Amino acid sequence: MDRRTFNKLMTTGVAGLGAAPRSLGRVQQSTPAGGAEPPSQWPGQVYRRLLVDTHVPDWDPMLLSRFDPVDYVATIAGAGFQSLMQYAISCAGLCLWHTKIGTMHRGMRGRDYFGEVMDQCKRHGLYRVAYFHVVWDNHACETHPEWRFQPEEGEDGYLQGRYGYACPNTPYREYALSLARELVTNYDFEGIFNDMIIWPGVCYCPYCTIRFRKEHNAEPPRIVDWDDPTWRTFQAAREHWLFEFADEFTKAVKNIRPILVEHQFSTIFSDWRAGVPLTMGTETCDSMSGDFYGGPAQFSLGCKAFNSLNHVRPFEFMTSRTNNLEDFVTIKPIDEWRIESFVPVIHSASAFCIDAINPDGTLNHQVYKCLAKLNAERAPYEPFLGGSLLGDVAIYYDKESMYNPDEEGVRVDQLKAPGKAPHFEGVLGAARILREAHIPYGVVTNATLDQLKDYRAVVVPNVLEMTAEQAAVFRNFVERGGVMYASGPSSLDRFAGPRFLLEEVLGVRYKGKLGNRVTYLTAKDEGMKKVMWPQNEVIFPGWMVQVEALAGAEVLATVTLPYVDPESIHVIGSHFAQIISDPPAEEPGTDPGLVIHAYGRGKAIWAAAPIESAGNAVNARLLVWLLKRVLLGPYHFEVETHPAVEMTLFHQPEKGQLLAGLLNMPRDLPPVPVGAVVRVRIPEGRRVTGVVRVPDRKAMGFEKAGPYVQFRLEPFPVIAMALVGYR
Numbered sequence: 001m002d003r004r005t006f007n008k009l010m011t012t013g014v015a016g017l018g019a020a021p022r023s024l025g026r027v028q029q030s031t032p033a034g035g036a037e038p039p040s041q042w043p044g045q046v047y048r049r050l051l052v053d054t055h056v057p058d059w060d061p062m063l064l065s066r067f068d069p070v071d072y073v074a075t076i077a078g079a080g081f082q083s084l085m086q087y088a089i090s091c092a093g094l095c096l097w098h099t100k101i102g103t104m105h106r107g108m109r110g111r112d113y114f115g116e117v118m119d120q121c122k123r124h125g126l127y128r129v130a131y132f133h134v135v136w137d138n139h140a141c142e143t144h145p146e147w148r149f150q151p152e153e154g155e156d157g158y159l160q161g162r163y164g165y166a167c168p169n170t171p172y173r174e175y176a177l178s179l180a181r182e183l184v185t186n187y188d189f190e191g192i193f194n195d196m197i198i199w200p201g202v203c204y205c206p207y208c209t210i211r212f213r214k215e216h217n218a219e220p221p222r223i224v225d226w227d228d229p230t231w232r233t234f235q236a237a238r239e240h241w242l243f244e245f246a247d248e249f250t251k252a253v254k255n256i257r258p259i260l261v262e263h264q265f266s267t268i269f270s271d272w273r274a275g276v277p278l279t280m281g282t283e284t285c286d287s288m289s290g291d292f293y294g295g296p297a298q299f300s301l302g303c304k305a306f307n308s309l310n311h312v313r314p315f316e317f318m319t320s321r322t323n324n325l326e327d328f329v330t331i332k333p334i335d336e337w338r339i340e341s342f343v344p345v346i347h348s349a350s351a352f353c354i355d356a357i358n359p360d361g362t363l364n365h366q367v368y369k370c371l372a373k374l375n376a377e378r379a380p381y382e383p384f385l386g387g388s389l390l391g392d393v394a395i396y397y398d399k400e401s402m403y404n405p406d407e408e409g410v411r412v413d414q415l416k417a418p419g420k421a422p423h424f425e426g427v428l429g430a431a432r433i434l435r436e437a438h439i440p441y442g443v444v445t446n447a448t449l450d451q452l453k454d455y456r457a458v459v460v461p462n463v464l465e466m467t468a469e470q471a472a473v474f475r476n477f478v479e480r481g482g483v484m485y486a487s488g489p490s491s492l493d494r495f496a497g498p499r500f501l502l503e504e505v506l507g508v509r510y511k512g513k514l515g516n517r518v519t520y521l522t523a524k525d526e527g528m529k530k531v532m533w534p535q536n537e538v539i540f541p542g543w544m545v546q547v548e549a550l551a552g553a554e555v556l557a558t559v560t561l562p563y564v565d566p567e568s569i570h571v572i573g574s575h576f577a578q579i580i581s582d583p584p585a586e587e588p589g590t591d592p593g594l595v596i597h598a599y600g601r602g603k604a605i606w607a608a609a610p611i612e613s614a615g616n617a618v619n620a621r622l623l624v625w626l627l628k629r630v631l632l633g634p635y636h637f638e639v640e641t642h643p644a645v646e647m648t649l650f651h652q653p654e655k656g657q658l659l660a661g662l663l664n665m666p667r668d669l670p671p672v673p674v675g676a677v678v679r680v681r682i683p684e685g686r687r688v689t690g691v692v693r694v695p696d697r698k699a700m701g702f703e704k705a706g707p708y709v710q711f712r713l714e715p716f717p718v719i720a721m722a723l724v725g726y727r
């Protein structure tokens, strides 16, 4: 497909949207091959982006031998993409440009694939981003054994696999930085993306060991113990070393040319082993970028978190054309692909597609027919995107709490569930619940806690690592009228006490732990009994925190233990209350399980366990009921629609308008069209001037409903957007 065909797709309304108004034409790539500057502005107006995975080695002469930059770029440009991220180096560690420092891919046979692609991109008016790659480097691992990552169990295990890792504390670091400098110096492009800047695990190579001894006067500890100051220092050092590498990379690039720099940041949700601090996102990246595969709640959460950390708009939301990156052949059903590619649209982000090259270097051209169709469907919405995300409730994500507190005192190589992070289960669960309940939400993080002022409530799920400074921010927030929901050990200071840093805010004093594998909440409050009806208890698969309620705290529920301690069950004598489950005790417990407490002008809700992390419908009902009980309206918006629909609202004050986006993401496909009744709150002291449908700007009927303007959306299969103007 050539660009003319793509433009025809756009204007003949393949998406069923009708002809796009002329004003939308500005940001479409309509430049014919042959030369002029691209019409859209980089990066602000570039919403259709592509990467073709090229992790191909060169042991076989066939590999990448049929790569044809002319056909490759023409195919990509013809499918309506505005930018191409092009491989300079991959996990294989071989360079696809003319390098004097690295090793060139033999399949190029003296050609310069990267340079030729850059030239073709310029011809077609595509913005160019270099795809760079560090740490995961088979070539470096093979040619420089002294650079290898050395886990506690030794390197043999991973050398039997497919990925080789280099440690960034070895001279590999300077090698990688030199490659980046050479690339940026010798070629012209608008941005660089640095993939895989994470620790593959805990490294005990001589370089890491000597550096830790020198900087901290101690041996790198082998036992994971979050109560051990040396272990904590070691983890902080690992994060610092990686941050330093990212920072050096960014500065090395920017010292040559002030182009856009991104480091892979889907690692935002990785656990402690990856050693990625959030400051890497806020201080070494211009824009957030990363790939996600976890479904609607994770996509929604990822976009909100990127929105919080991002500087240069729009951030990139990446998804692959296959089910996952390990499956080379299975292409996502077009309905699923379409829905996923609209996730960034309702977040005013760019939709970034990851394709994969055939081993011989050719593309699957049929795929680009699908991509052209999806790009043509999304393009008309792009001129309307932008603004600030409006939320009433912030979910607090603390990257430093991404570990498993139940696995303490275990050797690094003996960990059974290092990836289990109860904090993240709570964060993701809260996102799922708020999204499905249509409560306007966003994310604040330990690196962006100052954004809390933009919200009226905060959900603090099972936070293990709150500092005294962070606790002061939350205390101040509630004192001034904010609502805080905190679960489990959130704000526990394990060293001085242990006691809750927010004891006087939450209205509970820490005493210890209750139960082990299964515990229950039993309602005391009549309203809560109705929410749970016809259940009597809410189950939690783990221990709860034991507290004493302070004067003035209202106890809504208590903690009830199982009839028989699950750890004392045995066959002889059949010691259980039920052979396949652990029913609650006959008498409800008396320890507080759910507490509401007034502090200053605000209110706090405390839960003895992160009820938000469980997927049961009753847990979702309970959290929403608790929040709505203390967080009174009006909210930024309300919407009556199916829980599969997510709504977002962006404020564009300079244009005097609010952009509402609704995306239907049902579990089963194809999607059944759903309608919605939407209520959007107009900024204080302003009045509504009109509501128009996006992208065709058709005027819509609306009415006033209290503090809101209310309008109806006819059933839509995937996406609906509307602009609310005010004066």
Ligand SMILES: [Zn+2]
Pocket: 149, 150, 167, 168, 169, 170, 203, 204, 205, 206, 207, 208, 209
């Ligand atoms: Zn090392």
